[in-house]
Amino acid sequence: MAQAQDNKPLFIISGILIVYALIASSGMLHPLMKYLHTAKTSDLQVTMGFICGGIGILGAIINSVRKPGNTIIDRFVLQPLPGILLILLMAMAIRWYVEPIVKLISHNLQPVLGFKIYKVLNLNYVVLGLLAGVLLTNTYGIPKFAAAGVKCARFVLKMGVIMLGARYSFAELAKLGTYSIFLVGTFVLGTVFFVLWLGNLFKQPKTMTGVLSAGMGVCGVSATVAVAPVVKAKSEEMAYTIGTILSFGIICMFVFPTIGHWAGMNPVQFGAWAGTGILNSAQVAAAALAFNAVDIKTLKVAEIFNITRVLFLPIIVLVLATWFGKETGKKLTFKEVVIDKFPIFIIGFLLLFAMSSMGLFSPPTHYKGKFIDFSYNDRSQITDKEWETLNDALKSNEIKGLSEEQMAAVTDLIAQRQIAGNYENRADKKVFNKQGEDRMFQLESVLAAAKAKEITLGKDVKGVIKHAIKQVHKKSKTVTTLTDCMIWFFAFGLIGLGMQITKKAILQAGGWPLAIGVISGVTKAVLSFFVVLWLVKDVVLK
Amino acid sequence: MHAEHLVFAELCARAPDLQVTVLTIIDQDWQAMTGDDWLNSSKTHATFLDHVERQMQEENEEDWQRIKETYPAAAGAVFTGVVGPIEETIAAQAKKRACDLIVIGPYRQSRRLFNLKMEKGLRARIDTAKLHPALPCPLLIAPPLLSAD
Numbered sequence: 001m002a003q004a005q006d007n008k009p010l011f012i013i014s015g016i017l018i019v020y021a022l023i024a025s026s027g028m029l030h031p032l033m034k035y036l037h038t039a040k041t042s043d044l045q046v047t048m049g050f051i052c053g054g055i056g057i058l059g060a061i062i063n064s065v066r067k068p069g070n071t072i073i074d075r076f077v078l079q080p081l082p083g084i085l086l087i088l089l090m091a092m093a094i095r096w097y098v099e100p101i102v103k104l105i106s107h108n109l110q111p112v113l114g115f116k117i118y119k120v121l122n123l124n125y126v127v128l129g130l131l132a133g134v135l136l137t138n139t140y141g142i143p144k145f146a147a148a149g150v151k152c153a154r155f156v157l158k159m160g161v162i163m164l165g166a167r168y169s170f171a172e173l174a175k176l177g178t179y180s181i182f183l184v185g186t187f188v189l190g191t192v193f194f195v196l197w198l199g200n201l202f203k204q205p206k207t208m209t210g211v212l213s214a215g216m217g218v219c220g221v222s223a224t225v226a227v228a229p230v231v232k233a234k235s236e237e238m239a240y241t242i243g244t245i246l247s248f249g250i251i252c253m254f255v256f257p258t259i260g261h262w263a264g265m266n267p268v269q270f271g272a273w274a275g276t277g278i279l280n281s282a283q284v285a286a287a288a289l290a291f292n293a294v295d296i297k298t299l300k301v302a303e304i305f306n307i308t309r310v311l312f313l314p315i316i317v318l319v320l321a322t323w324f325g326k327e328t329g330k331k332l333t334f335k336e337v338v339i340d341k342f343p344i345f346i347i348g349f350l351l352l353f354a355m356s357s358m359g360l361f362s363p364p365t366h367y368k369g370k371f372i373d374f375s376y377n378d379r380s381q382i383t384d385k386e387w388e389t390l391n392d393a394l395k396s397n398e399i400k401g402l403s404e405e406q407m408a409a410v411t412d413l414i415a416q417r418q419i420a421g422n423y424e425n426r427a428d429k430k431v432f433n434k435q436g437e438d439r440m441f442q443l444e445s446v447l448a449a450a451k452a453k454e455i456t457l458g459k460d461v462k463g464v465i466k467h468a469i470k471q472v473h474k475k476s477k478t479v480t481t482l483t484d485c486m487i488w489f490f491a492f493g494l495i496g497l498g499m500q501i502t503k504k505a506i507l508q509a510g511g512w513p514l515a516i517g518v519i520s521g522v523t524k525a526v527l528s529f530f531v532v533l534w535l536v537k538d539v540v541l542k
Numbered sequence: 543m544h545a546e547h548l549v550f551a552e553l554c555a556r557a558p559d560l561q562v563t564v565l566t567i568i569d570q571d572w573q574a575m576t577g578d579d580w581l582n583s584s585k586t587h588a589t590f591l592d593h594v595e596r597q598m599q600e601e602n603e604e605d606w607q608r609i610k611e612t613y614p615a616a617a618g619a620v621f622t623g624v625v626g627p628i629e630e631t632i633a634a635q636a637k638k639r640a641c642d643l644i645v646i647g648p649y650r651q652s653r654r655l656f657n658l659k660m661e662k663g664l665r666a667r668i669d670t671a672k673l674h675p676a677l678p679c680p681l682l683i684a685p686p687l688l689s690a691d
Binding site for chain 2: 153154157158208219220221222224225226228229232233234235236237238239240242243281282310313340341343344493497500502504505507508509510511512513514515
């Protein structure tokens, strides 16, 4: 009985998920979902509620009837399950309720404020999730029952990156890899040496500048953790450095996407800038998804930069170990410096990339536009910005000369944010797909008419229609499933990671590390911004 | 600094037979400092935490040496370092050692953000609301030394 008491939180969370799925499947929530523009995902909401709730109940029963052990299943499934389900519940609530409500409030406040808060602060489900995690851990604290599950966030984020490997082509990886090696190489090494120089200028101890240079140059706290034992950093030096990096990184996470939108950066440029300028790799992923969470183009670019940075970590550790070894006379082995620091999950990423490139997930015909997917998912939608462009153009009568059917297709694209059949026909795939095909045909004819100069369409409007058509081109089912899982993995991982960003760690910032960190961090962000705008051109991404 | 002065310069002078334990706590929040790091392996994490513990131990020993050199009365004291949450560890150690009195220093305002000179260790303060209900014996807070600031 006592064991059943211990599993009470798991029973409660699982119960909430199942009850929610039951209510949602009854259609009672449909008007609310429609109001919040989440009705298209109602099937997914029900499925996830039943599956996650069912797994939770099963886990709670197993935990109640048998004594907890130390097996792999105990450590990696049964013990973390309450925490995993708590984060999943938070992710679902944020994605389907909090984000739409924040958008509605921002929209209603626009006449008073003159701007939309969610746009300025990029408050999409990823950023809101991370903030919810930070808020929970710094107010109520992580509930004891969830502690083991929260620790899984790191593993889940790595799984997200591994799955992302299936979404690159050779051409993309070659092009983005060239950009990233050049930019990351220049700015990582540049920042490391700049911080070392600043430390020398301000007469700071080498142990402090060593650990700070890695944190500011490579990948934030991760680099600090990897380098601190190598350069024998003192306790206060590690504390000040971690505090400085965390606070600077959180500010960057909000500021970068806003500046990126303001400067009109494309996904490739923003991904490259965030991947070079933001310190912590988790915040790079969050900023990329804050810039654009509808499709994963920005994330794809940012993660290549992230991976390149991580690959630079052993090199930087080697450089600093050599530099520090000269000071102390202590020699470190190649294994200690490079092999132990090599991020093994990158092998998984490369493996999935290789499998994808060999056509294991997606036959070549999938990329020839032959297969069309009208099903409801975020991936098939146009972006918020595109939706506004099209909506404004229609309202201001900019779209003229269209036939009744063409106009209906444009109006429906605004209503559904994607090319699809009628929502009420979604159960009948034949009718639903036929309606989608007709609408796509009409939109293609709009583009053809514009090309033939029969009608005049703005460049932006043409771009939106082209993108809407491109979005419904069917990808391989395996790749689609991997992408959907990956988005959830990132959302889950970032909430869990948010739960590990404590006020206490942030408040450690100060002193010379803060002064040198701000100088080097701002310099890196500003210089990389201009270099990216000058150097990085758009890359056609799948 | 304030507590050690009160104990070794004043209390020990009045009662030379006093048995003193100098307790230095390595704040377990160090584990939370790596929270945002998701790239490193658990081995790198463990190496980092081992380094922190070793480093703190070295720093504690330096501090203990300074106390012994400053106050002759400290020669007979027991010096110990424990990893854990601050308030719970103070209470647990006092109970374990059957202490009659706990002496701590006064509250110190952190000037980390605006002071270029670095303070030692983590920016952590004792939470009196957490400590008071757990106390097994009286608690004495040393007044600030005028010369210390």
